Amino acid sequence: MKRARMTLRRRKAALGMLFVSPWLLGFLFLFVVPLYESFLYSLNSLTLGKGGFDTSYEGFAYYRELFRTHPTFNRVLTEAITDIVINVPSITIFSLFVATLINQKFRGRVFARAIFFLPVLLAAPVLSLENSTQMNAIASSITGTSGEGGFLFTSFELQRMLLEAGAGQGIISYITGSVDRIYEIISSSGVQILIFLAALQSISPSLYEAAKIEGTTGYEAFWKITFPMISPILLTNVVYTIVDAYSRNALSQMITDTAFQSLNFSLSAAMAWVYFLVVAAILLITTTLISRKVFYYD
Amino acid sequence: MKPAVRPRAEAWIEQVKRVHPIYWAKHWSWVAVRAILVIGFCFVILYPLFFKLSVSFKDRMDIYDTTVLWIPKNFTLDTIRIAFQALSYPKTAWNSFAIAGVSTAMQVVSCSLAAFAFARLHFKGSGLLFAGVIFTIIVPVQTIMITTYLNYRYFDVFGLIELFTGQRGFNLLDSYWPFILQSITGMGIKSGLFIFIFRQFFRGIPTELEEASYIDGCAVFQSFYRIMLPNAIPAIVTVVLFSFVWQWNDNYFVSLFLTSTDVLSTKLPVMWASFSLTDPLYAYLVKNAGELLFIAPIILLYMFAQRYFVESVERSGLIG
Numbered sequence: 001m002k003r004a005r006m007t008l009r010r011r012k013a014a015l016g017m018l019f020v021s022p023w024l025l026g027f028l029f030l031f032v033v034p035l036y037e038s039f040l041y042s043l044n045s046l047t048l049g050k051g052g053f054d055t056s057y058e059g060f061a062y063y064r065e066l067f068r069t070h071p072t073f074n075r076v077l078t079e080a081i082t083d084i085v086i087n088v089p090s091i092t093i094f095s096l097f098v099a100t101l102i103n104q105k106f107r108g109r110v111f112a113r114a115i116f117f118l119p120v121l122l123a124a125p126v127l128s129l130e131n132s133t134q135m136n137a138i139a140s141s142i143t144g145t146s147g148e149g150g151f152l153f154t155s156f157e158l159q160r161m162l163l164e165a166g167a168g169q170g171i172i173s174y175i176t177g178s179v180d181r182i183y184e185i186i187s188s189s190g191v192q193i194l195i196f197l198a199a200l201q202s203i204s205p206s207l208y209e210a211a212k213i214e215g216t217t218g219y220e221a222f223w224k225i226t227f228p229m230i231s232p233i234l235l236t237n238v239v240y241t242i243v244d245a246y247s248r249n250a251l252s253q254m255i256t257d258t259a260f261q262s263l264n265f266s267l268s269a270a271m272a273w274v275y276f277l278v279v280a281a282i283l284l285i286t287t288t289l290i291s292r293k294v295f296y297y298d
Numbered sequence: 299m300k301p302a303v304r305p306r307a308e309a310w311i312e313q314v315k316r317v318h319p320i321y322w323a324k325h326w327s328w329v330a331v332r333a334i335l336v337i338g339f340c341f342v343i344l345y346p347l348f349f350k351l352s353v354s355f356k357d358r359m360d361i362y363d364t365t366v367l368w369i370p371k372n373f374t375l376d377t378i379r380i381a382f383q384a385l386s387y388p389k390t391a392w393n394s395f396a397i398a399g400v401s402t403a404m405q406v407v408s409c410s411l412a413a414f415a416f417a418r419l420h421f422k423g424s425g426l427l428f429a430g431v432i433f434t435i436i437v438p439v440q441t442i443m444i445t446t447y448l449n450y451r452y453f454d455v456f457g458l459i460e461l462f463t464g465q466r467g468f469n470l471l472d473s474y475w476p477f478i479l480q481s482i483t484g485m486g487i488k489s490g491l492f493i494f495i496f497r498q499f500f501r502g503i504p505t506e507l508e509e510a511s512y513i514d515g516c517a518v519f520q521s522f523y524r525i526m527l528p529n530a531i532p533a534i535v536t537v538v539l540f541s542f543v544w545q546w547n548d549n550y551f552v553s554l555f556l557t558s559t560d561v562l563s564t565k566l567p568v569m570w571a572s573f574s575l576t577d578p579l580y581a582y583l584v585k586n587a588g589e590l591l592f593i594a595p596i597i598l599l600y601m602f603a604q605r606y607f608v609e610s611v612e613r614s615g616l617i618g
Contacts, residue, residue, distance in 0.1 A: 008512065009420075015518045016419025020427060023412040023493070026483020027430055034445035035437065041444060101335060108336075114604045115340045121543045121596050182342055239436075240491075246438045255440040256550075265444050272441040283436065 042269035062270035072254070073271065077278065080251040084282060087188070088241050090178040095189040095237065099196035100226070120190030188244060192237045199233040200226070228295040235290050242283055251275055347593075354378055354587040358580060381587035384569040385562065391595070394562040397474060397552070398545040401481035405492060405541045406534060408484040413496030414522055418508065428497075435490035439550065447554055450476045476555040477545075487544045487551065492537045499533035500526055535606035543596055562592050 006014070042062055044055040066073050102113050158179060162172045178185060207225050216224065246252055255275065259268035314321065348368075357372035385391075415421070416428050450470040470476055480486045484493065503526060511521040527534070549563040556564070566588055573581035600607075 012419045012518055013421035016415040016421040016424065019411040019415035019419065020421075020424075022408050022482060023431075023484035024427065026408075026480065026485040027427075027434065030446070030449070030480055030483055030485040031434055031437075031442065034442040034449060037445040038442050098339065101332065104332070106329070106332065106336075112336050112340060114600075115343055117607070118343055118600070120540075121547075121600055122593060123547070183346075186339065186342060243436055246440070252438070252440050256443065259444055259447075269441075269444055272438065272443065276438055276441045279438065280436070 038269045039273060041266055042273050044266060046265045058266070062266050063274070065267065066270055066274060070267075076251050076254055077274070080245075080249045080275070081278060081282070083249055084242055084245050084279075086174070086177070087185075087245065088238060088286075090174075090185055091189045091192060091241050092234065092237055094178075094185050095192035096196055096230075096234075098189070099193050099200055100222070102193075103197060103200045116193060117190055119187035120194075123187050123190070188241075191244070192241060195233055195237055195240070196230065199230040203229045231294045232296060235287060235294055238286055238290060239283060242279065242286065246279075350586045350590045353583055354381075354590050356583065377583050377587045378591070381569070381584050381591055384572075384584065385565055385588055385591065386560070387591060390560045390562050390565050391591075393559055394546055395595075397477050397561065398542050400474065401477045401486055401545050402538055402541040404478065404481040405484070405486050405489055406537055408482055409489055409492040409537065410496050410527070410530070410534070411522075412484055413493045414500055414526060416493070417497045417500035418526075419518070431490050431493050434485070435488075435494070443554065447471075450555065471555055472557050472559060477551070486541070487548055488540070492541065495537060496530070496533055499530050503529050532606055535603050539599065539603045539607055542599065546596060566592055 041055075043058060043060065045058050046055055098116060102109060102116060159172060159176045162175065167175075203226065207229075208221060211221050211225060251271075252275075255268050255271045258264050258271060352368045352370070354377055355373055355375070356370040356377070357374040358376075359372055360370045381387075412431075416424055416431070453468045453470040453475075470479075477486070481489070507525055507529070508521055511525045516524065547563060549567075552561050553564050569588055570581045570585040573584050
């Protein structure tokens with residue numbers, strides 16, 4: 001035998017590198033290099049010529065343009081950030097709530113689950129499942145329902161109830177705002193529900209049994225067992241929610257439009273980089289804040 | 299004596315719970331609240347679908363008839379037929395299907411291989427590379443949009459093509475190549491998430507199974523496709539479903555790479571515009587019928603895959 005026999009461990013390591021290599025190639029040439037180049041483009045002005053494109057160095061001029069002279073960038077960026085900050089708590093809480101709900105045993109559970117994951121599949125930007133106001137007006141005249149019927153939820157009663165209960169103005173507007181956007185929240189929390197559900201399933205039942213023998217109520221069991229046990233997944237979900245917000249906000253649209261309608265590639269690249277850095281900062285802050293509270297079982 | 303006591307005591311407690319009014323009220327009020335919540339959420343989710351179904355089969359006359367709410371009086375297939383023609387459905391649906399199908403198949407292969415390596419085959423730097431996977435999830439696609447576009451516009455491998463032909467690379471736009479390339483290298487839509495799902499699932503499969511296969515004389519690759527993959531069917535179904543549906547729904551990459559080939563997700567937003575001048579209400583009907591045609595294949599696929607999909611959650615596919 002000519003070939004030197006490798007140990008299983010070394011053979012596995014070699015095969016591991018082989019298996020990863022397609023991904024690694026893609027990572028290097030379709031991700032790292034483009035990422036670096038797009039940063040270069042944001043520093044250079046790009047003019048498309050006949051045989052390709054020419055670049056000339058501009059420094060941070062495009063970034064200055066974005067923040068100082070661009071008419072809408074600052075506003076759209078702030079809106080995107082507020083959107084993330086508002087949506088992440090409501091989506092996380094809602095998906096945890098739904099996951100605990102459909103984790104319980106009741107008749108028709110399989111059916112309910114099948115429906116709850118449906119919005120993941122229908123969350124296409126081209127579909128207007130949640131009808132915009134203009135379409136709603138047309139729709140209501142089609143279906144013959146008046147304004148408050150149909151899909152338009154009114155949270156007016158809820159608002160009054162909360163006000164009488166003495167809740168703060170900020171909290172009230174947050175809750176009623178979330179109720180008004182219920183479809184948006186449901187449709188963007190599908191993957192999170194899936195992840196939470198898997199986490200709930202992986203908690204050992206013996207913990208609950210022991211707690212039951214000690215006499216805990218369901219409420220206590222949730223906060224003392226369920227919540228700590230799924231807290232690592234909470235972190236995963238918050239990160240996923242922040243990342244998932246890319247697909248549906250005005251800033252992404254603006255970046256695309258700047259590149260392919262105004263054909264200002266460099267400005268678009270600068271926008272994308274600012275966006276990326278802002279999101280990275282948000283991710284960094286949230287993960288450090290949450291990971292302090294996260295409980296690891298092992 | 300002892301074994302007989304415990305069941306009796308438990309049965310007694312159960313009996314008390316069933317008869318005692320406080321327990322009874324507590325139990326059934328929770329059941330009622332839960333039922334209301336579940337039904338309410340289901341309604342919110344299903345409402346747009348019912349709405350589309352109802353609207354798509356309505357006749358022109360029914361739109362203006364205020365007595366028609368949900369069930370059309372004059373049942374008609376005309377709206378659907380018009381939307382079908384406006385979309386040139388067979389051709390565009392086939393294009394969508396081809397792109398989604400090809401990239402799904404390749405994504406499953408590349409992602410499962412990489413995930414297997416990350417989960418089970420420890421090599422130098424695997425931790426660092428996995429951090430790279432997470433990094434691809436975090437960076438927004440818009441950040442590398444322009445370079446990706448220019449990359450495929452002037453596609454070149456280390457400047458070799460320019461060296462031999464004198465041209466500045468091939469133009470790969472308007473072909474299926476960008477989709478194939480990015481999914482076979484695991485850089486397609488949310489590939490990072492798929493690698494993550496597969497890795498968690500592979501880690502959950504007992505090592506004893508894998509070791510037993512080595513003792514029985516399996517090579518590493520054989521143990522992958524004979525032991526790991528059959529055990530990971532729920533994860534595969536989840537990834538296939540997500541990958542296919544997200545590619546089907548996607549109009550970002552499709553409008554970036556394809557200019558003359560029509561797919562459903564790029565044709566859908568524009569196909570009803572021509573009707574909106576003459577009759578905006580009818581255009582709205584056609585739009586809804588078109589959307590119904592758009593989601594019909596996904597719903598069919600979901601009905602087929604739903605059982606495995608939910609099972610993959612049951613078997614805690616995502617958390618190792």
